[in-house]
Amino acid sequence: MVFKRLLGSLGVGGPSVDTVLDPGAVEPGGVLAGQVHLRGGEADFAVEHITLELVARVEAEHDDGESEGAVAFHRHVVGGGFRLAEHERRSVPFSFALPWETPITELYGQSLGIVLGVRTELGVTGARDKGDLDPLAVRPLPVQEAILEAFGQLGFGFKSADLELGRIDGTGQQLPFYQEIELTPAPRYADRVNEVELTFLAGPAGLEVVLEADKRGGLLSEGHDALARFTVDHHDVERIDWNARVGEWIDRLVDRHAPHPSPGPYGDHGHSHGHADGHRSGPGVGTAVAAGAAGLAVGVVGGMVTAEVVDEVGDFFEGDDEDEAEDGGDEG
Structure with a gap:
């Protein structure tokens, strides 16, 4: 399932982004590959960068109980430095290695209930927006x-x-x-x-x-x-x-x-x-x-079956503001 939305920070008529991962689960330390599909808006836009961010749902213990939040644990720039013409369609291929400690989300094809996502950040003409998020499946080494x-x-x-x-x-x-x-x-x-x-x-x-x-x-x-x-x-x-x-x-x-x-x-x-x-x-x-x-x-x-885990990736991460995700790597 691919989660898509219009780049809200750019308003109506802005470009849209759709990231599609290659099918199948990836091993920790293995190569994550796919395509970022861009569609131009109602005007030309300068694409400064396309960045993929790995995000995880993480629990934290406090004196008064537990809480959950999104933690961004890896960022990789996969493209940028070009002009996206009005209504232009362009695909940007990417491949990069996952961190070795990336959690495993499945075993023998069965979900373990771990929620990981790949979030796409598109920097356009001085603005940026996280316009696409996809579930990430990781099999064990x-x-x-x-x-x-x-x-x-x-x-x-x-x-x-x-x-x-x-x-x-x-x-x-x-x-x-x-x-x-x-x-x-x-x-x-x-x-x-x-x-x-x-x-x-x-x-x-x-x-x-x-x-x-x-x-x-x-x-x-x-x-x-x-x-x-x-x-x-x-x-x-x-x-x-x-x-x-x-x-x-x-x-x-x-x-x-x-x-x-x-x-x-x-x-x-x-x-x-x-x-x-x-x-x-x-x-x-x-x-x-x-x-x-x-x-x-x-x-x-x-518990949760695989489809439910996939569905909740978008619901969970869409509700986290970008500062919480980016600052989540600091141990609290």
Whole structure:
């Protein structure tokens, strides 16, 4: 679905913009491509720039509760410096790489409830307007998919996913927010863990995997959170038994009493543990996806379905003023 509107700041008779992304989901760090279609207005206009902006719906925790807002996390100029004649039709092709930490929005084609958009800003004759916004679909990297598949094979289930404003200490995080994927525990851990939260922080060389377990209390102890961080290389995807590796991670996480930060480089396949900032999400806004023999995402059983997520992208981002989106990258 393409969301279009007339450039309101230019008034009636101004040019219009329609950005069409190439079909299919893109991987983090992969190339986003498409065409920006322009249609001239009732007069000639000087197009100073065409800028694409990646925007995400992000949750923020405050002392008095939670709030949601739009955060712009990447901008890329794809064209400009030409004159658009009256009623002229022109297409501007583009391609650029997504940030490596771009959140994943789907798994095996099923929506995770994460809302990302590509917003088009057209600068014309000293004015600018965000005249077009399109939903962005991001599939996991092969190593991310292998890890999620292993969780499913081990009996964990998908609960929800959301984006949290803030940073995770002791990591190489680049964006002002991070993605949390909340999992229900496998039966063998259900008596000790309420849920497990999984965060991927991808980079050119590899992947940081941050795990947090909400551990149950015992007769003589209170429940608490256990944190751990592991690093893997992108090339590990074909040479590791991921069921065994993820099982080791969970066993070590569940047996931990307190986190001990110890950063490790990509490719260090030992168990390096980090410390998170204690920022925890609530139930989230994601789709409830059943876990089964085929992995985490074998079907949608509740929450928002893909079409609803696509429809709400325009509704959500159209309501945010441009200053909020541009300033949203500052951690509050």
